[in-house]
Amino acid sequence: MRPIRLPARQKSALSALVCSTLALSLSASAAPKKVSGYESLGVTAGKTGGGATLILGDSPQSLNYYGAIDNNLGLISQQLFDGLVEFNYATYKLEPALAESWTVSADGKTYTFKLRQGVKWSDGEPFTADDVVFTYEQIIENPEARAGDAATFTQNGKKVNFEAVDKNTVRVTLQKPTPAFLLQMRNFIMPKHKLIKFSVEGGAKAADLNNAWPTNVAPAEVVGTGPFKLNSYTAGQKVSLVRNPNSWKVDAKGTKLPYLDTLDFLIIRDPQAQVAQFLAGNVDQLNITGAQFPDLKQKEVAGAPFKVVRSTALFGSPPFVAFNFDAKDAALAKLFSNLKFRVAAQSALNRNRLIETVYNGLAGLPGHGVAPANKEFYVNTKGSLGSFDLAAAGAALDALGLKDTDGNGVRNLPGGKDLEISLTYGTDSSVYPAIATIIQNDFKAVGIKVNLQGILVKNLLSTGLSGNFEMILHAFGDQPDPELRRPIWQPGGALYYWHRSLQSATDGAAPNIAKMFPWEKEIYSIFETAAVTPDRAQRKALYTRWQLLFAHNLPVIPLLKPENIGAVSNKYGNYVYNLGVIPGYNPVPLIYQK
Amino acid sequence: MLSFILRRVLGMLPTLLVISAVCFLVIKLQPGSFTDQYLEDPRFTRETAAAISRQLGLDQPPVAQYFHWLGGVLTRFDFGYSFLQNRPVVTVIGELLGWTVFIALLTLLLSWVIAVPLGIYTAFNRHSASSQVIGVLGYLGLAIPDFLAALLIVAVVLRLGGTNVGGLFSPKYIDAPWSWARVLDLLNHLWIPVVAVGLEGVAGLMRQMRASMLDVLGQDYVRTARAKGAPQRRVIWRHAVRNAINPLISLAGLSLPTLISGTIIISIVLNLPTIGPLLYDSLVNKDQYMALTLLMFSAALLLLGNLLADIALAWADPRVRYS
Numbered sequence: 001m002r003p004i005r006l007p008a009r010q011k012s013a014l015s016a017l018v019c020s021t022l023a024l025s026l027s028a029s030a031a032p033k034k035v036s037g038y039e040s041l042g043v044t045a046g047k048t049g050g051g052a053t054l055i056l057g058d059s060p061q062s063l064n065y066y067g068a069i070d071n072n073l074g075l076i077s078q079q080l081f082d083g084l085v086e087f088n089y090a091t092y093k094l095e096p097a098l099a100e101s102w103t104v105s106a107d108g109k110t111y112t113f114k115l116r117q118g119v120k121w122s123d124g125e126p127f128t129a130d131d132v133v134f135t136y137e138q139i140i141e142n143p144e145a146r147a148g149d150a151a152t153f154t155q156n157g158k159k160v161n162f163e164a165v166d167k168n169t170v171r172v173t174l175q176k177p178t179p180a181f182l183l184q185m186r187n188f189i190m191p192k193h194k195l196i197k198f199s200v201e202g203g204a205k206a207a208d209l210n211n212a213w214p215t216n217v218a219p220a221e222v223v224g225t226g227p228f229k230l231n232s233y234t235a236g237q238k239v240s241l242v243r244n245p246n247s248w249k250v251d252a253k254g255t256k257l258p259y260l261d262t263l264d265f266l267i268i269r270d271p272q273a274q275v276a277q278f279l280a281g282n283v284d285q286l287n288i289t290g291a292q293f294p295d296l297k298q299k300e301v302a303g304a305p306f307k308v309v310r311s312t313a314l315f316g317s318p319p320f321v322a323f324n325f326d327a328k329d330a331a332l333a334k335l336f337s338n339l340k341f342r343v344a345a346q347s348a349l350n351r352n353r354l355i356e357t358v359y360n361g362l363a364g365l366p367g368h369g370v371a372p373a374n375k376e377f378y379v380n381t382k383g384s385l386g387s388f389d390l391a392a393a394g395a396a397l398d399a400l401g402l403k404d405t406d407g408n409g410v411r412n413l414p415g416g417k418d419l420e421i422s423l424t425y426g427t428d429s430s431v432y433p434a435i436a437t438i439i440q441n442d443f444k445a446v447g448i449k450v451n452l453q454g455i456l457v458k459n460l461l462s463t464g465l466s467g468n469f470e471m472i473l474h475a476f477g478d479q480p481d482p483e484l485r486r487p488i489w490q491p492g493g494a495l496y497y498w499h500r501s502l503q504s505a506t507d508g509a510a511p512n513i514a515k516m517f518p519w520e521k522e523i524y525s526i527f528e529t530a531a532v533t534p535d536r537a538q539r540k541a542l543y544t545r546w547q548l549l550f551a552h553n554l555p556v557i558p559l560l561k562p563e564n565i566g567a568v569s570n571k572y573g574n575y576v577y578n579l580g581v582i583p584g585y586n587p588v589p590l591i592y593q594k
Numbered sequence: 595m596l597s598f599i600l601r602r603v604l605g606m607l608p609t610l611l612v613i614s615a616v617c618f619l620v621i622k623l624q625p626g627s628f629t630d631q632y633l634e635d636p637r638f639t640r641e642t643a644a645a646i647s648r649q650l651g652l653d654q655p656p657v658a659q660y661f662h663w664l665g666g667v668l669t670r671f672d673f674g675y676s677f678l679q680n681r682p683v684v685t686v687i688g689e690l691l692g693w694t695v696f697i698a699l700l701t702l703l704l705s706w707v708i709a710v711p712l713g714i715y716t717a718f719n720r721h722s723a724s725s726q727v728i729g730v731l732g733y734l735g736l737a738i739p740d741f742l743a744a745l746l747i748v749a750v751v752l753r754l755g756g757t758n759v760g761g762l763f764s765p766k767y768i769d770a771p772w773s774w775a776r777v778l779d780l781l782n783h784l785w786i787p788v789v790a791v792g793l794e795g796v797a798g799l800m801r802q803m804r805a806s807m808l809d810v811l812g813q814d815y816v817r818t819a820r821a822k823g824a825p826q827r828r829v830i831w832r833h834a835v836r837n838a839i840n841p842l843i844s845l846a847g848l849s850l851p852t853l854i855s856g857t858i859i860i861s862i863v864l865n866l867p868t869i870g871p872l873l874y875d876s877l878v879n880k881d882q883y884m885a886l887t888l889l890m891f892s893a894a895l896l897l898l899g900n901l902l903a904d905i906a907l908a909w910a911d912p913r914v915r916y917s
Contacts, residue, residue, distance in 0.1 A: 053765050058875075061678050068680065069632045144645050151639040207649045214681045216689075235689040236867030237761065238768040266765055268865045273760045276748055277865075280757040282765050456878075462630040476634075484636065494639070 031100060031116060035590065036252035040090055043574045045253050046592025051262030052284045052572060055274050059236050059267050063222050064213035065188050066139045069147045072267075074581030076239055079263060079588060080224035081188035084113055084132065084170075086584035089576055091375070092314055092480045094182050097584070098127070098189055098225060099170075108177030108534040113185075115168045120246040121191050122229040123220070129164035134192035136162045138199040144206035152184055179534045180483035186584035191223045227258040227589040239265040249589055259574075259592035271430075278306070284569040287580070289562075290359035291430035296567050305570045310362060311577040313564040314373040315585075317475035318366045319435065321349065321423075322498040322556040327470050331413045332421065335400075336470075337517075342554045343386070344396035348442050350388040355560050358434045362565060366558035368550035369489045370543070371478040379544045384551035393446045404447055411447040420449045424464075425473040426457030435559065436473055464497040472498075478561075482543045483531055489550070490527040491520035498556060519553040570594075599905065606897045610890065617889040618660045621882050628652065628677050628880045650677055663883060674883030678875065683887045687869060693762065694868040698857065701788050702849065705795035710842070712796070713803025714835065717811060732797035741859040744790040748864070751786070758783045760865040787864050791857060795849075802845060806838040813837075840911055847903025850895040854888060 056075060061068040065077040084099035096102075099113040119127040141159050143150040153160040155175035163171045174181065196202035198212040213222055219230040227249065228241035241263040249257040266283060268274045271292075278286045279299070288296060288308075297308050323336035323345070335341050355363045365385060370378045402411040402419055411419040421443075425436040433454070440450040450471070455463060460474050476488050476495070487493040492502040492511020502511045502520070513521060523546055530542040568575040573594050576587035628650065629643040647653045651662065666672035673683040712732075716725040738746075748759045757764065760783075767779045810816060811834055819833045849856075858870035869888065876884035908914045 062680055068678075069635045069638060143641055144649065146642065146646055146649075147635075147637060148642075149637040151641060152637070207645075210649070210680055215679065216681070216685065232769050234769045237763070238765065240769055264765060266761070266768075267867075268760065269871060270862050270865065272745070273748075273863060273865050276752060276759040277761075279752055280759045282757055282759070458631055458878075459626065461633045462626055465633060487636070495633075 031118070032248050032250045032256075033096065033116070034252065034254075035249050035257060038089055038576070038590070041576050043576065043590055045251055045255070046259040046574055046590065048255060048259050048592070049261055050571075050593025051260055051264065052591060052593065053264045053266055053282065054285055055277075055283055056239065056265045056267045057274075058269055060215060060233075060239065062210075062214055063217055063230065063233070064210070066145045066147045066190070067210040067212060071581055074583075076230075076241070076265065077188060078226070078581060078583060078586045079228040079241055080222065080226040080230060080244075081190065082225045083186040083188055083584050084115075085182055085185045086586075087186075087480070087582070089585070089587050089590075092585075093376075094186075094584075097186075098132075099185070102182075104534075108179065108532075109174045111172040111174070111181065111185075112165070113170045113172070115170065116248060117168055119225055119248050121193075121223045121225060122244045122246055123191075123194075123223045124246065125191065125193050125223070127189075127225055128167050129170045131189055131192045132170045133162045133164045134196065134199070134201070135187070135190045136160070138201050139190060139195070139209060140187055142200070142206055142209060145209050148209075149184075149187070177532050177534050179536075179539060180481050180531070183481055183484060188583060189225065194221060194223050227586075228263050231262070237267055239267070241265075247589075251590075258589035260588075263588065278567060279304070281305075281569070284572060285575065286567045287578075288565050288567055289430045290362035290565065291434075293360050293362055293565055300567075306567050307570060308565065308567045309575065309577060311564045311566070312364070312373050313478075313562075313577070313579065314371045314480060315478060315579045315582055316371075316562055316564055317477045318371070318558055318561040319431070319473060319475040320366075320556040320558045321345070321439070322464070322472050322474065324467065324469055324471070325499040326467055326501045328468075329470070331415055331417065332470055335402075335413070335419075338400065339553060340396060340400055342557065344393045344400070344446075345443075346386055346554065346557050347389045347393035347396065348446050348448075349557060349559065350438060350442055351385065351560055352388065354435055354438060358431050358438070359560070359562055363560045363562045366561045367478075368547045368558060369485065370482060370547055371561060374478070374480060376480065377482060377540060377543050377547075379547050381547055381551035384548075388442075390442065390445050397446060397448075402447075409447065410449045418449060419447070420451060421471050422451045422453045422469070423471045423473060424453045424455060424460070424469040426460050427454035429457050431562075432457065432473055439473070461495075461497075465495070465500075467497065467500045482527075482546070486527050486531070489523070489546075489555075491516050491524045491555070496555075517553070519549050520555070523549055523555075595908070599901070602901050602904070606894070606901075609897060610894060613893045614664070614886065614890050615660065617886055617893075618656075618663075618882070621877075621880070621885050622656045624877075624880060626880065628882070631879055650675075659882075663886065673887040676876070676884045677881045678879060678884070683884050686872070686884065687887070687891070690867055690869050690872060693866070694854070694857075694870075697784070697787060697791075697866065697868060698852065700784070701791040701795065702846070704788055704792035705799055706846075708792070709796045709799035710803050710839075713800045714807055714830065714838075716800070717804045717807035718830075720808070728800075732800050734797075735793045736797035738794070739859075740791045740794045740857075741863045743793065744786060744860050744864050747786050747790060758786070760786075760863075762866060787857075787860060787866060790864075791860060799842065799845070802842060803838065806841050807834060810834045810838040836910065840907060843906050843910060844900075844903045847899035847901075847906075848896070850899030850902075851892045854892045854895070 056072045058072050060073040060076055061070040062073055065073060082098050084097055085094045086097040088095050098116055098119065100116045102111055102113045104111055115129060121127055139145055140148050141150050141153045142148050158175055161173040165171050195212055198204050198209045200206050215233055219232055222230040227244055227247045229244040231240040231242045233239050243258060243261050247257060251257055268277055274286055277283045300306060300308050323342060325333060325337045327333040327336060351365060355361060364372065365382055367378050368381045372378050397411060404410060405412045413419055423436055423439065426432040436452050440452060443450045463469055464472055464474060479485050488495040490496065491499060501515055504511050516524060526542050526546045530539050533539050564577050564579060566577045571593055573592050574590040576590060578587050629646050632638045651659055663674050666674060676683050676686050679686050712728055716728055719725045751759055762780060762783050764779050767776045770776055816829060816833050819829045854869050854873060857868055858874050861868045861870040873888045876888065
């Protein structure tokens, strides 16, 4: 066994600090976790007390995190529960949470977690290895749990095995080495003593788990280890949390976290109403888009009691344009499959204009599958983005034999048909309609007629997956590890919808490798290899190669990477931008009322 | 009278049955499925979709789903489960019903209290300048959608430094026990939706009242009443208004379904905990039993409203009773 926690080779001051913190916390017995070392994020020692009010975009559908896939439920849950590991707020590296330390066997298949001792649930019951095993075996690996994750925890047809070695030790046995496995250990741990009656182990049916903790449950039933605990829920209006007296985090000075006594979520659906409530002072923090930025920034400059904060983000969804390689129109499908066409299309995409006019300058150039802020995996692919050059785009299209033969200003396909493409985009968004219109205009200038087809943003993915599109404007969120985005970027993956003919007919079967382009084959094997390569440097090299292939061959054309923008009342200190539901990334405990 | 009511109620049942079948058909004809909304989540796989479909009975043929639902309604008064909330539809609706009815009745009341006197006034003073002004204002009220009016009011309140810009309570009073301060806070928030929605209704009602009043004022019995020397008040209220109000009673019956559908947009804009957004969500997310139940509820309210209007009419107008 070799510990992988301590990155001995890395010599940066920060990791040294993390190491020393870790060593410190390991030496104490009933060890709270010291949250420190975030001076770079502007974090200082706060004071206890007060409360803050945040926003939920809609009523939660349940209070059981694993009973419903629901963003609003996730926002509440991340204040109520913890995982075994969590992200460092600054470096996005994994660090101990409910697990105090862990070791990985030499073959990369056995993980042993030492749990933090002395942690209690919010009702005073002790937190033990049984809770961890219960959460994974009975809930997350339960295929009937609507928000479980049975697929991830099934390897070679077998469930990943969780075993309580003793009260404070959990051993996990995998079927194959899985270097990204630790990231999966961010899943929230649930209290066995409260949920056993809804589990198969407790004699219930597998699907009964979804019925646990409906929104009208007694608040005392919802027990967690997180910084806060549930106080009350008023249907359709407000979720109210109070400090969990048994929380296990402290700040650099040893003051118990969270600083806040209460944390309320107001349920406000309409973005305009959210801004109105923020301006009225009823809400203390709000995430906004680049489109809303000028208005709020102006008010801030004019002396309003809040500040607007920009942060370069790792998480967040960079929009891209995808062409359907399997478009119903055979001539278009052939064209879209041609790299020269996609490169020509890229030269007609005015990234700088999109950034300046649609995002008010609050965005940057995109990475290819990895966010530029991702220090661990990003490789600079900016050179492959090319530049906006309509003349070059026109010349490239000429070279493809796409000439305007009938003199109507639109190029013609070999068969004589006009080169007309329908662009599917989301109408209920502050950015997509503007982006789509700019693309339409620029493509018109190079002789491609783009017909806009607006649908609801929430239907974009299902439309993409159905293959019923020609060109689509869409976005997938970035994650710290490419392995987490494998279904999207690996050819033949469940979400690789621009080349659907590669997907296998049945889940889990190998994709149609024979139909892949050579570069797709290479990307496919990169993801296969990297998924079982424990060595960090080797994985990084593999994913570097992937990003270069992506940038060169453009399965999709990334447009830009939006910055994250939040507005926060001046009453509060230690505000760290928080995109939303990222299990293991919850800086709210650090916020304090001045 | 009792047999009349009974006959009408029994007559509603087949109508409701047909409506439920049509509603279910329309819901089912929407493309996509309930599980589509989860596709973007990394935890979601085809197996999960299949498991959820199985749990919800969506793997059954639609006809079976419909009759299963209908069976539940008829035998146990069970309107099915909300897919989104994983709770019985009835409890989810029940949580929001109180506020919905309260707000709807209050706005209806406001419309009536303002519209009826204005209608009478403008009928009597048809050619005066004030009537013209009232008429123009009425049209304005009709032309401005309620949510826009609400947004304008909110903008003005914000500019004046107010904090009551949506919802029914200030955050600290939402889950507080009832007290005078809480009632005051409620009133401070409530006037925005009540005014925004209520004023929109005023114009229509006022015109109706005015037209109907003008009709009645030309009738012989009003002239007779005046001729025999009845005081003006009595002519207006006893002879004219009582007859002129009949069409408005029918109109009130028809407005009962707006309890559910009438306030969708304003409830979203003003963040009110009413049923409207629930209907919208259930339709968009294909939460079929919730959508079906709400549509049925709306239809039942329409039928019920008609019945109540007829009864009220019979009470207000002896001619209807005796015919």
